[in-house]
Amino acid sequence: xxxxxxxxxxxxxxxxxxxxxxxxxxxxxx
Amino acid sequence: xxxxxxxxxxxxxxxxxxxxxxxxxxxxxxxxxxxxxxxxxxxxxxxxxxxxxxxxxxxxxxxxxxxxxxxxxxxxxxxxxxxxxxxxxxxxxxxxxxxxxxxxxxxxxxxxxxxxxxxxxxxxxxxxxxxxxxxxxxxxxxxxxxxxxxxxxxxxxxxxxxxxxxxxxxxxxxxxxxxxxxxxxxxxxxxxxxxxxxxxxxxxxxxxxxxxxxxxxxxxxxxxxxxxxxxxxxxxxxxxxxxxxxxxxxxxxxxxxxxxxxxxxxxxxxxxxxxxxxxxxxxxxxxxxxxxxxxxxxxxxxxxxxxxxxxxxxxxxxxxxxxxxxxxxxxxxxxxxxxxxxxxxxxxxxxxxxxxxxxxxxxxxxxxxxxxxxxxxxxxxxxxxxxxxxxxxxxxxxxxxxxxxxxxxxxxxxxxxxxxxxxxxxxxxxxxxxxxxxxxxxx
Numbered sequence: 253x254x255x256x257x258x259x260x261x262x263x264x265x266x267x268x269x270x271x272x273x274x275x276x277x278x279x280x281x282x
Numbered sequence: 283x284x285x286x287x288x289x290x291x292x293x294x295x296x297x298x299x300x301x302x303x304x305x306x307x308x309x310x311x312x313x314x315x316x317x318x319x320x321x322x323x324x325x326x327x328x329x330x331x332x333x334x335x336x337x338x339x340x341x342x343x344x345x346x347x348x349x350x351x352x353x354x355x356x357x358x359x360x361x362x363x364x365x366x367x368x369x370x371x372x373x374x375x376x377x378x379x380x381x382x383x384x385x386x387x388x389x390x391x392x393x394x395x396x397x398x399x400x401x402x403x404x405x406x407x408x409x410x411x412x413x414x415x416x417x418x419x420x421x422x423x424x425x426x427x428x429x430x431x432x433x434x435x436x437x438x439x440x441x442x443x444x445x446x447x448x449x450x451x452x453x454x455x456x457x458x459x460x461x462x463x464x465x466x467x468x469x470x471x472x473x474x475x476x477x478x479x480x481x482x483x484x485x486x487x488x489x490x491x492x493x494x495x496x497x498x499x500x501x502x503x504x505x506x507x508x509x510x511x512x513x514x515x516x517x518x519x520x521x522x523x524x525x526x527x528x529x530x531x532x533x534x535x536x537x538x539x540x541x542x543x544x545x546x547x548x549x550x551x552x553x554x555x556x557x558x559x560x561x562x563x564x565x566x567x568x569x570x571x572x573x574x575x576x577x578x579x580x581x582x583x584x585x586x587x588x589x590x591x592x593x594x595x596x597x598x599x600x601x602x603x604x605x606x607x608x609x610x611x612x613x614x615x616x617x618x619x620x621x622x623x624x625x626x627x628x629x630x631x632x633x634x635x636x637x638x639x640x641x642x643x644x645x646x647x648x649x650x651x652x653x654x655x656x657x658x659x660x661x662x663x664x665x666x667x668x669x670x671x672x673x674x675x676x677x678x679x680x681x682x683x684x685x686x687x688x689x690x691x692x693x694x695x696x697x698x699x700x701x702x703x704x705x706x707x708x709x710x711x712x713x714x715x716x717x718x719x720x721x722x723x724x725x
Contacts, residue, residue, distance in 0.1 A: 253611065260607045267588070268603055275589025279704040282690050 294421055295408055302404045302428030306397045309438025315721055316389045317697040319365070319642075320440045326362040327374040327388035336362040336370070349554045351538040352530045356557070361529045363536040366478035367522060369395075369442035392440035399444040400437020404428050406451040407649050411656060414458070414618065419656040422673045426652050429677070431684035432594055435696040436645045442479050443645035449476040450625060450646045453486055457621030461497045466490075466507035467514050474518025481536065482643070485628035487515050492624055547637035548574045575635050583634035586706050590641075593702050594648055596679035598655035605658020619657060626650045638706050641699035692716070692723050 316324055322338075329337050339345075341359035348356045362370070369392070376391035377383070404427045412420035427433055437444050449472055456468045473486035490511045498504035523533035532538070545552070545561055548570045552559035561567060591599040609615050609623060616623065629650070633643040656673075663669045683702065688694050690701040691712050698711030705711035716722045 257607060257611065260611075261604065264603050264607065268600060271585065271588045272592060275585060276592050276703055279589070279708070280702065281700060281704055281710055282686060282702055 288417075291417060291421065295405070295424060298408075298421065298424045298428050299401065299404050302424075302434075303397070303401045305429070305434045306400050306437040309434050309436075310393050310397055311438075312694045313393060313435070313439040314693075315719075316385075316440060317695070317715070320389065320392065321385075323365060323370045323373060323442070324385045324389040324392060324440070326365075327370045327377065327392070328383065328385040329362075330370065330374045331377060331383050331388070335359070336367060338362050338364075347557055349557045349559060351542060351559055352532060352535055353556075353558050354530055361526070363526070363530075364539045365442070366481060366536075368475065368478045369445060373440075389440055393438055396437050396440050396442075396444050399448045400433060403433065403437075403444060403448045403451065403649065406448060406455070407652065410451060410455055410458075411653055414622075414653065415657045415660055418670070418673070419660060422677065423649075423652050423656055425677055426595075426598070426680055427649055429680050429684060430594065430648060431687040432644060432648060432696060434684070435694070436642070439695065439697060441642060441645075441697070443642050446476060446480045446483060447646035447649060449479065449483070450486075450629075451649060453490075454621045454625060454650075457490070457493055457625075461494065461504075461507060463507055463510055466494065466510040469493075470511040470514025471518055473511070474515040477515070477519055478522055481540065482629075482632055485632050486625075487512065489624045489628045490515075493621060496620060496624075544571060544637060574637070579637055580634050583636070583639040583706070584630075586639055587630065587634060587644075587647075589703065590644065590699070591651060593683055594644055595651050595655060596683050597676045598652065598659075601658045601662060602651055602655040604662065605654060608661065609654060609657065615657070615661075619654070622650055622653055626654065641705060641711070642697065693721060 326336055326338060329335070329340055333340050337359050339356070339360040341357070343357050345357055350356050350360065370388075372395055373388045373392040376395060377388045380387075380391075382388065382391065404424050407427050408420045408424040410420075411423040415423075433444070433447075453469065453472045453476065456465060456472060459465050469486075469490040473483070473490055476483035476486055491508050494504055494508045494511065522536075526535045527533040529535075541561075542552070542559070545567065548567075550561060550567055550570055552561050554560070588599075591602070595602065609619055626647070629643075629647050633639045633647065636643075659669060659672060663672055687696060687701045693712075693716060695712060695716075698715050699705035700710030700712050700714070
């Protein structure tokens with residue numbers, strides 16, 4: 253369970269970073 | 283579950299509700315023109331007041347017959363099917379109360395109804411979060427709903443999504459009670475009613491069945507409750523199904539409109555035979571749709587939902603994302619939040635599995651994200667003072683994104699998105715709509 257949680261935390265961090273850079277910063281309309 | 287309500291809490295909640303109501307009345311004032319779907323609802327409402335029937339095109343033998351989705355002569359009238367009847371009938375009934383009759387009169391009534399539903403949502407989210415998370419979290423949840431620009435604008439634009447969102451919260455409140463036959467009947471009633479507001483809410487029935495299944499202790503009792511949920515939902519939607527069967531010959535004719543949309547997005551095109559659109563065989567269709575759903579729609583829409591939640595739930599979305607891990611893995615938290623988690627997953631899947639996740643689908647989703655974010659923050663940030671500071675910081679970022687959105691579109695409307703970041707079509711939907719319809723105010 254502990255390993256699974258660590259893997260998921262790392263996965264979420266990657267997804268959030270990718271989404272913020274590629275989905276927010278690169279798609280600004282203001 | 284019961285907590286004593288302190289006087290200070292009541293004052294704060296009243297202030298938050300009043301703030302939300304004021305902002306929603308402002309939204310009512312800047313939503314002076316109906317967006318496409320709302321225009322359709324207002325038109326059907328006005329035709330209902332005139333003819334007593336729910337028509338898109340009332341019967342007119344003088345017109346020329348045109349092809350349609352079902353075997354019915356278009357000259358005998360095209361029945362309204364695209365949306366469920368609840369919202370437009372509410373709009374027509376409210377218009378009748380003050381003796382209005384035109385499309386714009388019904389539009390005004392729909393806008394006022396959306397103000398009411400949007401304001402009710404503030405109180406409902408407080409009622410939900412208080413026993414589920416904490417008193418402080420409940421007040422912040424109410425504040426976020428009150429100042430979220432999406433929820434403000436949709437509480438003044440006459441669209442039914444705020445009613446759908448409010449009914450989702452009611453469904454969760456019922457689902458949080460002890461599993462009994464009475465609860466099953468109530469869940470069925472709300473599921474049926476919400477389905478008649480927006481067909482997307484069909485998810486409430488499988489969500490209720492899954493909830494009964496996951497909370498099952500006695501096989502017989504749980505099976506009985508599942509039968510009750512299904513029977514009551516069917517009973518609630520029966521009048522609409524019977525009406526469609528009588529008018530068009532198919533009780534689920536209303537789904538033809540949505541199927542037609544999905545078919546066209548999957549590259550399946552109809553041929554017209556005897557004025558009726560005909561589609562290729564079932565297997566061919568299913569394979570094409572499933573392939574599009576898994577390879578294109580789901581991943582693209584999931585990305586769109588995630589990137590938009592950075593704006594719609596600023597900072598809170600980060601805690602929401604990490605919080606989901608323990609909320610689903612840890613037994614106690616999963617059991618406590620089960621109805622919220624099931625409904626969030628179901629709404630996410632139905633929205634992301636659709637060819638394009640429309641911006642308006644965020645309206646019923648956002649309060650659920652707020653609830654889960656606040657629960658996550660309570661666990662991830664244990665110190666009381668740091669927690670309050672963080673929640674205040676998030677509230678300030680809500681105000682900032684609301685201000686940025688307000689100034690990014692000249693009419694301040696937000697139906698098609700494209701403010702701060704791009705819309706699902708990588709463009710500026712609201713701007714384009716305003717430009718195409720000559721609605722941009724002159725400089």
